[in-house]
Amino acid sequence: MIFLDFFGETETPRAILLPLSAGRRGGSGSVLSACRRLVFLLAALLSPLHAVAEARQQIDEAVHAYLAQRLQEEASRQGWQGLRFTHDSSPLSATAALPACSVPPQVSVSGDNPSLLARQRYSVHCPDQPGWTVAVVSQANVFLPVVHARTVIERGQTIGADQLKREELNIAKAPRGFFNDPDDVIGQGAKRRIRANQLITPALLGTPLLVRRGQRVTIVANQDGIAASAQGEALENGREGAVIRVKNLSSEKVIDAKVLEAGVVTSTFQ
Template sequence: MSLIYKALCAISGGARNAALPLWAHPAGGCGKVLSACFLLALAALGHAQEQAQDARAQLDAAAQRMIAAELKGTAQKEGWKGMTFRVENNLPNSLGKLPACPSDPQLRSSEAPATPSARRRFEANCPGQPGWPVYFTSQPTLYLPAVVAGGEIERGQTLEAGQLKLAPQQIGKSARTYFTRVEDVVGMTARRRIRADQPLTPALLDGALLVRRGQQVKIVASQDGIQASAAGEALANGKQDEVIRVKNLRSQKVIEAKVMESGVVSSLF
């Protein structure tokens, strides 16, 4: 730096500032020339930093757009309502030396993600520009409103709407099914004790009771194309396709019948 300073002083001492018309009088020293060079160096450094920030911002925005479009399609396919997400991009340090791409970088995923929340690996290209392609990873985190227990639910208890609520849950990398609508869970029974705020999954629940003990039901029978029905009383709880004992209220005869739908059973011959 001292050699550059001396050279600038020698130049300024023997010549007028013809190359720098900001000064009309002979330079009394090297200070003004050095200040001008320092400002030019700062401007160049600022430009380089701006380019690096632009390249980093370009890649971040491109990955955000690509993953957002992908997750939107997944949400529509799966019927997810109210899904939210965030994306963290792990960009390389070499971006500090990378000029910005004149157009939007072209991103290509190295492989299809196994799950919506799996890490993505990208190759970013900017045709004709030095320093490209760039390789980096992106990690999305997904949240989905899911049905959770509003309070403790005992084993064997039938779920009612007042016991349930929706709360955002992070969708993990492993496949796991959540209920996203309260009405899909109402009427099911708990296989085991469920804690307050615990997300409900199919593993925790049994199918809804379609027939309850003591309930009046419709008994239907079909044989040789002839159908008949009679009123009956369920002698046990029953879920879809379960066989329970039912009493025919007209004949008082107890028969076995298969649960077909809510309040309807089919007699077995």
């Protein structure tokens, strides 16, 4: 007697008893025949399970490939570096009756939300088998190394490279935006106090202060081809292009001057 024990799709144990008494009576040929029948029966019983498992795997791989392509396109547009992603996918209908698809299944978006970061509904279709279509819900988890504050950054401070670091983040959890490249942050000014380890978002940044109240500045002027410069004191904070009040330290006269660069303002002869 041969005892065959296996697990079906529902993982419920099943057992089959096959008599081999005929094999004992009829010799090795009968035993061989019984073994062949056993192999055939085993293949017949397990092949649907294999097809189900393979179809389910094909669905996951098709969704993964679709997301990989879309995210690569988005990364190229945004200039993102260091992207990785995972996804959680669940078919909305049974896959038990599906045979394996002989070609890679095709994926299309069937939901209304085009965002790759949102939970999305897809339709997965096998082109060469009519009726082989499965609705799938999938959530992509997209991770990027993004810019955080390494140290406390005070309001109005111009941000330097040593004040920044990059840490990986699921960007779906950054609805206010983020920076993947520290160079996009370096040199900008902090609109408000930024905590150490805080994510840097666009709302935290502004044009940096190039001149601060009480700072010594160089006043340059150019009129009729004559250039001159003098030392002054800024009476107001100023960003690039701002017009602020500056006191000429030689004449004690207060003038309006336009901020050109860090510590430099311009005026005309009065």
